[in-house]
Amino acid sequence: MSVLSKSLFTSIVGMFNEIIPAYFEDAAQDNEPIYCVINSPIRTGITDEDAELIAFYVDVYGNDKLFDNGEDIIDVCDNLRNMLNKSIIKAPQLSGHLNFEKETPLQEAEFDINHRRQEWTARVFYYNKEGD
Secondary structure (H helix, E strand, C coil): CCHHHHHHHHHHHHHCCCCEEEECCCCCCCCCCCEEEECCCEEEEEEEECCCEEEEEEEEEEEHHCCCCCHHHHHHHHHHHHHCCEEEEECCCEEEEEEEEEEEEEECCCCCEEEEEEEEEEEEECCCCCCC
């Protein structure tokens, strides 16, 4: 991952982490009742002179056995979408915005674990690149 991509995803993980515990690529094994894992970026190939469109998945996991406040995974996913869709990304040497694309429920082997996958894109504008 390039330095710019690292700063981009450090910023994105921080944005999600303000809502629920968020991890990049691997989750900690600490029995969180709900958390998300942000997967590696996918370059879409859609670019212009100053910007690039990057796609990524966010896997949201909820453990029904650990919920004690009546909140469920659907509410948390709705909060992520409502709070982060169209939000602004700021990181060293780049800025951009997040866009929610879609959400899909997925089956897990353990019936107590709920899993939903959200698809997001980030339109990223680079500046202060070498040679500018």
